[in-house]
Amino acid sequence: MAEELIRRTAAELAGALTRREVSSVEVTRAHLDRIAAVDGTRDADGVATGPGVHAFLHVSAESALAEAAFVDAARAAGETLPPLAGVPIAVKDVMTTRGVPTTCGSRILTGWVPPYDATVVRKLKESRLVLLGKTNMDEFAMGSSTEHSAYGPTRNPWDPTRIPGGSGGGSAAALAAFEAPLATGTDTGGSIRQPASVTGTVGVKPTYGAVSRYGLVALASSLDQAGPCARTVLDTALLHAVMAGHDPRDSTSLSDPVPDVVAAATTMDVSGMRIGVVRELHGDAENGSGYQAGVLRRFDEAVEALVDAGAKVVEVSCPSFTTALAAYYLILPSEASSNLAKFDAMRYGLRVRPEGVSDPTAEQVMAASRAAGFGDEVKRRIILGAYALSSGYYDAYYGSAQKVRTLVQRDFAAAFAEADVLVSPTSPTTAFPLGAKLDDPLSMYLQDVATIPANLAGVPGMSLPAGLADEDGLPVGVQILAPARADDRLYRVGAVLEAALRGRWGGPLLDRIPEFPPLGG
């Protein structure tokens, strides 16, 4: 029973809960048992020890079971509950949770317990979802592998020697390992979509401003966007509908009504839709563009599947996308260096006194605390941002990057005049081995080459499974991009593609995931 429960989709669980075929306590306990069986252990400092997925930084077993019991009682009393009431969810550790530790994968926030909930978290609670715990991530969402977490990396459930993507590798791995049916993410340059791609799961970065940023610990405020992660397109839509909507607490929150993404995920019709293949995001394996051959093969098949379903394919060109990555790695560090200045060791977070100084100044304490509390990647980006913003370099670096951002927006506008959605591989490669890119930050950054343009322009994007690469048997993701505020198109196209590919595979891709190695002991 428990094994069967953890493999169900959120939509299936919601149906069974509504019909009272199963209780939320049973569903929640099944997932907590799964976490206990495969996630592994952490030492007193919270650092991952031994084997295991290590998707979670914190598990709230007691409060999860208590909330599940409340939902069951409400249902038994005949209350009308929201659609996902009683379904468990994992929350990325970048979102503040009142009374539950929030670290952002950083040593500087070890032990910090926020006094308030992020708006997204509040909405999850109001929709009566059951919060299982907080998921691992690259420190302050800087990275594409979760290896930059101060608490140790998460492992890819498809192959524990490989990365689960990042920054939201914990959320994606929790889904792929059947530790949770739903999870939240944030996507600044691909942190929802790239982990989805390399774990065979689904993730959506909504239109900028569609989901409130209140209570998300900011990385780059003009790029950050929270979104849903799940194992199916429909589940992703159901969670999207819960998370999205205007929030007066976020001045960049869109006031537009949320598109009906759930209806779009069940339309099952793409006939006549124009699918734009972005030339600049479709590398040529022969000329060394960095796109893996097996990734391109699965992507081309996905495009064929859409054609078979009645869509029309057009090739579009977005020349600025080739410099979007460079622009991003100037804009992001610039904004991050400013956002992370708040970690000053004065009001919350780690405080370290410098060695050998008897009565240190606030400034000395600040510098010692930030040195001890931040990891290498965070330091690298803060200093890179400080450089790009410094006088004498501002125009050449930050200023030029902002102009590229204009060109990226113009390219999207031109492309969406010719196509209803754009498609590309989500990530140029499948999951790479843990440690492979740690000493070469630039090669790690290249993972984001196809996902970054959407963040620069604020348009929504989805990644969904396209199959397994022939050369390594690991998941490949296909990315769908839509114009700003047309998030529903992602779901309309994604649902048709998912159904077509499952028809070919004879079931969900995750049916083919190897059983995660037992933890032993």
Next chain:
Amino acid sequence: MSAISREEVAHLASLSRIDLGPAELDTLAGQLDVILGAVAAVQQVAGDDVPATSHPMPLTNVTRSDTPRPSLGSAAVLAGAPEAEQGRFRVPRILEED
């Protein structure tokens, strides 16, 4: 010629309030030089006629009405403080000794 020197990295680290050791400075200077070499590509793309974009969406300033309302109590606010005293944050000295 390198885009960034070890001395510049040390200066920026000091402005960013991050203590860096000699070994860290060496590594960072090398890595930042490679990264800056790659991202310098932005300088070749856009001409003077292209305006800068700082944000993906058109923004209008939002303000709320200036009326008192309940907020977090001081105990909740101070709960995460490294040090607190008499209902306030206790911080290291901010002035140099004279």
